[in-house]
Amino acid sequence: MARLTVEEVDHIALLARLTLSDEEKGLYAQQLSAILDYAAELADIDVEGIPPTATVLAVHNILRQDDIAGVSIARDDALKNAPRTDGASFEVQATFDNKDQ
Amino acid sequence: MTLCTLTIQQAREGLRAGQFSSVEMTREFLARIHELNPVLNAFITINDVEALAQAQAADERIARSEDTPLLGVPIAIKDVLSTRGLRTTAGSRILENYTPTWDATSVARLRAAGAVFLGKTNLDEFAMGSSTENSGYGVTHNPWDQTRVPGGSSGGSAAAVAADLCCAALGTDTGGSVRQPAALCGVIGLKNTYGRVSRYGLIAYGSSLDSIGVLAKTPRDAAIVLSVMGGRDPLDSTSVDTPVPDFAVAMNGSVAGMRVGVPSEYFIEGTQADVTTAVRAGIEQLRQMGATVKEISLPNTRVALPVYYLIAPAEASANLARFDGVRYGLRVPGEDLIDTYSRTRGAGFGAEVKRRIMLGTYALSAGYYDAYYIRAQKVRTLIKQEFERAFEEVDIIAAPVSPTTAFKIGEKVDDPIQMYLADVFTLPCNLAGICGISVPCGFDAAGLPIGLQLLGRAFDEAAILRAADAYQRETSWHKKRAGDRA
Numbered sequence: 001m002a003r004l005t006v007e008e009v010d011h012i013a014l015l016a017r018l019t020l021s022d023e024e025k026g027l028y029a030q031q032l033s034a035i036l037d038y039a040a041e042l043a044d045i046d047v048e049g050i051p052p053t054a055t056v057l058a059v060h061n062i063l064r065q066d067d068i069a070g071v072s073i074a075r076d077d078a079l080k081n082a083p084r085t086d087g088a089s090f091e092v093q094a095t096f097d098n099k100d101q
Numbered sequence: 102m103t104l105c106t107l108t109i110q111q112a113r114e115g116l117r118a119g120q121f122s123s124v125e126m127t128r129e130f131l132a133r134i135h136e137l138n139p140v141l142n143a144f145i146t147i148n149d150v151e152a153l154a155q156a157q158a159a160d161e162r163i164a165r166s167e168d169t170p171l172l173g174v175p176i177a178i179k180d181v182l183s184t185r186g187l188r189t190t191a192g193s194r195i196l197e198n199y200t201p202t203w204d205a206t207s208v209a210r211l212r213a214a215g216a217v218f219l220g221k222t223n224l225d226e227f228a229m230g231s232s233t234e235n236s237g238y239g240v241t242h243n244p245w246d247q248t249r250v251p252g253g254s255s256g257g258s259a260a261a262v263a264a265d266l267c268c269a270a271l272g273t274d275t276g277g278s279v280r281q282p283a284a285l286c287g288v289i290g291l292k293n294t295y296g297r298v299s300r301y302g303l304i305a306y307g308s309s310l311d312s313i314g315v316l317a318k319t320p321r322d323a324a325i326v327l328s329v330m331g332g333r334d335p336l337d338s339t340s341v342d343t344p345v346p347d348f349a350v351a352m353n354g355s356v357a358g359m360r361v362g363v364p365s366e367y368f369i370e371g372t373q374a375d376v377t378t379a380v381r382a383g384i385e386q387l388r389q390m391g392a393t394v395k396e397i398s399l400p401n402t403r404v405a406l407p408v409y410y411l412i413a414p415a416e417a418s419a420n421l422a423r424f425d426g427v428r429y430g431l432r433v434p435g436e437d438l439i440d441t442y443s444r445t446r447g448a449g450f451g452a453e454v455k456r457r458i459m460l461g462t463y464a465l466s467a468g469y470y471d472a473y474y475i476r477a478q479k480v481r482t483l484i485k486q487e488f489e490r491a492f493e494e495v496d497i498i499a500a501p502v503s504p505t506t507a508f509k510i511g512e513k514v515d516d517p518i519q520m521y522l523a524d525v526f527t528l529p530c531n532l533a534g535i536c537g538i539s540v541p542c543g544f545d546a547a548g549l550p551i552g553l554q555l556l557g558r559a560f561d562e563a564a565i566l567r568a569a570d571a572y573q574r575e576t577s578w579h580k581k582r583a584g585d586r587a
Contacts, residue, residue, distance in 0.1 A: 009459070016418060016462040017425070017439065018455055019447030028459050031517055035460060038518060039407040042476050045483070052478030055309060055339065056485060056534025056559075057296050062338040077202040083432035090427050093438045 004029045004036070104129045105265040106582070109174050109322040110349075112268055116163055116173045123163070123173030127156035127217050130175045134219065134266050140247060143260040145180050145238045146188050147220040155217040162215065170329050172215030177267035179258050180221035181228050182208050182313070183302035187218070191304045192226040192254075194237040195430045195449030205302025206337065207271060207313045207330045214329045219267050223257030226451045227421065228273055228306045230254050231281060231523040234514055235453040242510070243286060244583035245549055249507040252282030252523075258316045259286035263583040269317040269326055275307045276409055277502075277527025279314035280539040284502035284552025287541045287583060289569065291315045291323040294559045295534035296341035298327075299334030305420040307413035308339075310531045319579070320538070320569040324348035327562060343560055352566035357391030359568060362495030366402035367526055372504040376551050379543030380501045383553040383576075387499065387568065390575060397491050397498070401484045405529040408484065410521060411464045411477035412532075417454075418461030424449065456517065481532050488533040492558045497568055501526050502539045502552035526554060536562045540569045541578040550578075 009029045013020050020028070075088070084091040104126045107115065115121050131149055138144050152175065159173035178184060181191045183201035185208075190196045204212060212218075225235035233241040233256030241256040243249040244264040251260040255272030259282035262270050272279040274292040283290020291314050298313045305311060313330065317323040331345040363384055368377055388394045426432035426445035433444040450458070464473040491498065503523055513520040530537045535556055542553035553572070557565040573579050 004463075012459050012462050012466065013443075015466060016458050017422075017442040017446055018450070018458060019435075019440075019443040020455070024452075024455070028456060031456060032460055032463065034518060035410060035521075036463075036473075039411055039473065039477075042404060042407055042411075042480055043472075045401075045404060045480055047476060047479035047483070050479045050482050052475050053309075053481040053485060053532075054478075056532075057339060057341060064335070073202055078428075080202065081199050081429035083426060083430070092427050093434075093441060095438055 004033050103265070105133050107268065108318045109171065109268050109325050110319070112174050113172070117168065123156040123159040123217060124153065126173070127152050127175050127219070130219055130267060137264055137266060141242050141244060141260050141264055142239050143222055143241050143257045143264065143266055144177070144220045145190055145192070145223050145257070148187055148218050151187065152217050152219050159215050159217060169215040170325055171211060173217060174215070174268050175217045175219050176211060177219050177222050177258060177261045177270040178208060179224055179255050179270065179272050181224055181273055181304045182271060183304070184208055184218065184221065187221065189221065189304070190238065191228070192224040192236040192238060193450065193454070195424050195445070197431065199429050201302070203302060206299035206334045208302065210330050211271070211326070222255070222261055222270055225254035225256070226454050227304065227417070228254040228275055228278055229417070229453050229457055231277070231520055232508070232513065233257060234510065235451055237451055240510055243507045245287065246507065246547070248509060249549070250285070250510055252285035252503070252507065254278040255316060256282045259283050259288055259290065262286070262288045262316045262318060265582070269315060269322050272314050272316050273303060274312050274314045274531065275310045276413060276531050277524040279316060280527050280537055280552065280554060281503050281524060283316055283539040284550065285507040287550030287579070287581070289317045289320055289323050290539040290552070291317070291327060291562070291566070292530065292537045293327060293331070293562060294536040296339055297536070297560065297562070298330045299337040299340040301334055301336040307416040308420060309416060310413055312531070320352065320540070320566045320573065321349055323538070324352050324566050346563060348563060348566055351563035352570055354567050354571070355391060356387055356568050356571045359392045359497065359564070360495040361387055361392045361394050362397040362491055362498045363394060364397050364399040364402065364491070364498060364500060366399050367500035372501060373506060373545065375543070375545035376501050376504065376506065379551040380499070380553050383542035383572065384499045386572060386575060390571060395495055397495060399487050399491060399529070401480065401487055402529055404480055405484055405532055406521060406525055408477045408480050408532060409528040410460070411473050412481065414457040414461030415464045415474050416461065418458045418465065421454070421458055484529055485533040488529070488535060497564050498556040500554045500556070502554040503527070506545045506547070506549035506551060530556055535559050536565060538565045538569050540572055542576070543578055544581070
């Protein structure tokens with residue numbers, strides 16, 4: 001029986017970049033455990049020598065010339081939906097900024 | 102006669118003959134949408150201005166004797182497909198103010214074929230759900246009974262077709278999201294073969310499972326839209342370069358001699374008795390029309406649900422990583438960049454989306470990847486092989502779409518597994534990448550519609566369309582309309 005702890009839920013939430021309330025953490029710990037219990041029956045199926053499905057299609061690598069594929073977005077259009085820009089770029093907090101400094 | 106009840110085929114005939122204009126038709130639809138949407142909530146965005154401009158342009162082209170498959174025909178689009186210049190929310194608050202700068206290929210092809218876009222239909226957030234209750238824009242109500250769900254995730258599209266708010270609508274089907282709402286709303290729902298229609302511009306949920314389909318009033322209408330949308334697109338390397346027939350022609354014919362497989366695993370305890378009875382009667386009807394009916398077995402059907410609920414959330418957790426509050430959508434500022442990402446996503450996503458991201462992240466995380474994700478993909482191979490073997494003996498497979506008719510709003514929202522079970526008969530088709538259609542085949546004791554599911558070989562949509570069309574020539578279930586009640 002899979003029983004996720006709140007600590008495990010915290011770890012997954014960090015990996016998934018999700019801020020969760022304490023209430024959500026408790027709920028997901030319980031609900032994800034129930035779903036994983038449901039998935040436990042897969043352990044009983046013999047998959048010896050069976051390849052995992054990567055795609056249902058009989059396609060291989062699709063190659064093309066290394067040039068622009070016909071569509072390109074103007075910079076103004078690309079920035080139009082952004083929450084913050086300086087008119088030429090997306091604005092975000094500094095990636096390596098240390099909040100203690 | 103109202104123009105809102107017309108099929109695509111009838112609309113094209115009337116427009117071509119000059120019996121009415123696209124502007125008249127579009128005005129009638131918009132008036133009906135504005136009248137009924139406050140009750141049904143089938144549309145998130147109504148496209149009044151552009152629709153009338155498109156209709157005007159179509160009328161001018163018709164006057165010049167131009168003839169394209171959807172010229173002047175009013176269509177609705179599920180709000181997870183990108184529409185140039187028209188807000189696209191994916192049913193999520195995180196994209197409340199997002200307006201794409203390009204069309205999805207499916208949308209672009211409809212546009213080129215002359216379609217009029219009435220608006221964007223409601224859905225479960227990011228197409229994750231079976232009831233449209235997970236929408237960030239309120240639940241859609243079933244036109245047959247407004248206390249009940251329309252199914253999901255393409256619930257807005259199904260309700261819009263059922264209530265005569267459009268001629269047809271685009272939907273998407275990752276685990277049943279076209280077929281199940283079609284069944285619960287009593288309309289045709291066509292899920293195309295994976296690779297048949299380009300996914301470019303579809304806001305991705307489960308990329309190895311997502312397909313774009315059609316909700317329509319007749320199989321022929323679904324065929325017309327499929328022929329417009331289908332075919333290779335250089336912008337989606339998983340769109341297959343295989344010929345796209347004129348399905349409205351390729352579907353002609355009867356079911357005489359067609360071999361119909363009936364898998365015992367789709368007739369199980371827990372299915373509503375009315376559903377089983379109606380589906381069995383539908384299969385008997387096909388037999389009387391000359392089809393050969395054969396019992397078959399697809400033993401791994403029972404594990405399709407857990408396989409799906411590992412693979413789809415895993416793919417979703419990767420796909421939805423792009424919603425980080427940088428290039429588009431909501432941003433909730435935090436103490437540092439990671440905190441901004443986490444707060445943005447925590448505030449912008451709804452409960453079911455967060456649940457699936459968490460589940461998928463877990464299934465892909467170190468130590469669990471082999472046990473959950475890879476194992477699920479191996480069992481998926483078994484499910485696919487099982488269908489391939491079955492299709493050596495039969496031409497199509499017949500089964501229920503959904504174990505129940507439309508359930509009450511709120512009935513399953515607190516129990517994810519009960520909600521997931523609504524898709525138990527539709528998920529295997531997506532895992533195998535084949536095609537399927539939902540066809541009205543009866544009503545339960547409460548008068549709610551029931552769907553017959555017909556599954557076909559990969560790229561053999563013609564066979565299931567032919568069977569569905571032949572079935573409707575001999576039955577009248579589809580003639581009873583929810584619009585008569587609304």
